[in-house]
Amino acid sequence: MMDWLNLGLAALILGLGIWVVLAREAFSAVVGFISYGLLLTLVWVQLSGVDVALTEAAIGGGLTGALLIGAASRLKRTENAVSAEQPGTALKWLAAGLSAAVTVVLAVCVLALPEPAPTRAAEVAANIDSTGVGNPITAVLLAFRAMDTLLEAVVLVFALIGVWSLTPDRFWAGRPGNRQTADPNGILAYIASTLPPIGIVVGLYIFWIGADYPGGKFQGATILAAMWLLVIMAGLVDTPTISRVPLRMALVLGPLVFIGIGFLGVVSAGAFLAYPIDYAKPLILTIEFALMPTLTLILGLLLLGAPQRAVES
């Protein structure tokens, strides 16, 4: 039974992958990509990665999908002209040969993976008590490999700086996106005024539960960002001007607190990002609480893109 489910999932994913690569219109390819992301979520559940499944559904399928749909609709007019630049048949065959070779090499590697598989699960299980959190993934993310998570938070800030630096001069310090207007009595405005309270509770729950069960700050932050974007799309609030100092402070707050606690570790526990044994859990929670607003804002602002409007005078 399980085998058939897995076989079906694998076949659907491959089919959708082919659709994404070969579909004629970019828009249908993006729609295929979103379904692909959602099916991949089921694969993560089958591979016992519920935390990964939540992240994939929220970010891999959801946010990336929304970002690409926006881009596809803005670039629609260019499609025919660019599609005319198809590479020659020889190059296509060469690419097909190269891709097939990569796949074959990887397939051989997959079948030759060592048995028994190398694993760190035992070490995580032996040391998880010292962190005070119950979810092993959170323990890895914020204690054993906290450096990765710190760098990731910094990468997100840099990505946003990169996106903002693509602003045309005339719109610098302006607002991203068009001013949205929706019928105040319409369904969008209705949803945007009733769903966010529920969404905020769900987002905070997923964030809070992440210490002991699947969930965490990325998944929770994505839900909060989605609620924010919903309210923006319904025209109830406008996008922020990117020059606002409080906004910029909020964007760097999370990484700065993280780095600060890291240096505290040098003094109190003898290594960067080490936690004194009795204070591990409060420090981890402090980092998570500081990262949460930063992540919510950055994920939302990355989706909104570079400013397209000057500040209203």
Added chain:
Amino acid sequence: MITAANLFGLCAAALIGLGLFGLITNPHPLRKILAFNIIGSGVFLLFGVIAYRGAGAGMAADPVPQALLITGIVVAFSATALAVALLLRLHDETGSASLSAEATDTESRAEQDTPSS
């Protein structure tokens, strides 16, 4: 019957090849970004299979690669957002989304011609 690890491992290998093919042959940059994301998800899936095989000590999968996967998915999103922003700026500047040097040349020449004519 074939194990879940092998099945999804082979699926990941096929996705990486598929994405590579799309990345090389598809001329539209947005489609290249999509194809690159397919490669990325294939790599993530392969890594997930390795995590799944590392189950032990009462855990259903090795949590270290899984935590790195979560980091990876978030970083992949930020890279995609940056790529899309670059592409949209290219489109705003040139009115085209072409990456070909000739197309850009023709258009910039067309722009220079317009004021003089």
